[in-house]
């Protein structure tokens with residue numbers, strides 16, 4: 418088990434005027450290779466959107482259970498998930514494409530508040546757009562760092578998005594009879610996305626597995642986003658970028674709220690390592706594969722090593 422300090426995960430201030438684009442591109446690439454994740458300070462307008470979003474999340478999860486259960490989707494990981502016996506501390510909503518389709522946010526808010534809630538709807542929409550913008554900005558930096566920025570327009574065309582809204586309850590006190598209680602909020606996984614952007618309240622709980630195999634308690638600086646490399650970028654980059662395995666472990670006495678914006682390829686897209694990323698020192702690790710087929714394979718097998726089994730060359 419190697420040494421690993423939480424504060425090694427870089428926190429980058431995306432004030433590009435001050436730092437310069439090229440310098441930032443190389444720092445993002447380093448972080449994605451070394452940790453598969455980074456913190457980003459990203460200028461938010463209006464300034465308190467982050468706080469408004471956290472209030473919106475609380476209001477949403479405070480709704481009665483039967484209202485929340487109305488959010489049903491045929492897509493996996495999208496319906497409202499309330500009491501789940503494996504991870505009883507967490508509750509979540511998934512929304513497909515919601516960042517790009519303004520009507521989807523409206524439809525969702527109308528379902529939750531039939532009398533309307535325009536303020537909350539606007540907060541959700543603005544925050545999702547901000548997170549989508551940041552997601553694409555980082556993807557652009559990654560392509561540029563590999564000298565394949567000409568692929569950016571195609572990547573954007575072939576990309577869709579998914580967002581998740583999450584609440585984690587306070588874990589129950591440890592019983593005196595030594596019975597184990599679960600403090601797991603979210604089981605260990607790698608994201609099936611290209612890149613994920615997360616936002617959270619002040620309650621920490623996210624843990625990332627280091628290359629050395631130890632769980633790192635991540636301390637997300639206030640107001641920062643977390644960017645996490647998903648399976649798709651790992652495969653596309655011929656294994657050079659790390660898909661960070663992560664989980665949520667709850668402690669303390671406050672509820673945790675978070676929200677994620679995931680970019681993912683449209684179902685029919687073929688993920689293929691660019692020729693520029695294959696050479697004598699970097700033999701091809703992943704054969705071309707169809708994203709929709711990979712996702713279905715994962716949904717029906719939910720194996721940790723799904724990517725390796727499905728797409729190894």
Ligand SMILES: O=C(O)CCC(=O)C(=O)O
Pocket residue numbers: 581583603608615617623663665675676677
């Ligand atoms: O709540 C978090 O911070 C993590 C969420 C997450 O990993 C996910 O939704 O994939």
Ligand SMILES: [Fe+2]
Pocket residue numbers: 606607608613663
């Ligand atoms: Fe995740």
